[in-house]
Amino acid sequence: DYIDVYQNGVTVHVYLRSTSTPTPSDSNTLLREMPIPRGATIISTTFSYHDGTSRKIGMLKVNNLGQILIDGLDDSALKGVSYLVGELVYLIN
Numbered sequence: 001d002y003i004d005v006y007q008n009g010v011t012v013h014v015y016l017r018s019t020s021t022p023t024p025s026d027s028n029t030l031l032r033e034m035p036i037p038r039g040a041t042i043i044s045t046t047f048s049y050h051d052g053t054s055r056k057i058g059m060l061k062v063n064n065l066g067q068i069l070i071d072g073l074d075d076s077a078l079k080g081v082s083y084l085v086g087e088l089v090y091l092i093n
Contacts, residue, residue, distance in 0.1 A: 002084055003030050003068070010038075010092050014068060016047050016060060016084035023070065023084070028077035031068040035092040040064040047086025049078065060088045 001021040006013045012035050023030060037043045044061040047070070058078050061069045068088075070078045 002082075005031065005034065005068075007035065007092075012062075012090050012092055014060065014062065014088040014090075016086040018083055018085045020082050022080045022082045023078070025080035028069050028071060028079055029067050030070060032066065034062060034066040034068055036064060036066045037062055038091040038093050043088065043090040045086065045088045046073075047084060049081045049085075050083035051081055055083075060086050062088065062090060 002017055002019045002023060004015045042061055042063050044059050046057050047060045049056055049058050057073060059071045059073060072078055
């Protein structure tokens, strides 16, 4: 309810939708078994989220295992957050 993923040839587009639905509270992994980035390099971009008190910035990542993760800027795992807004585009092999 909070993420859309599209593949167009060798390009993968990941969209975080603005929503009040919180992400899982037990893990910062939003999706598994996604296409792995070209060269198996971790790809990331910043995104905006609300922690229940204020709006903050986090990192949206796809790792070399094909997992899409959300972390804080200090690499701490974000769990159970809502109102996510962001986009990540990456190339696959």
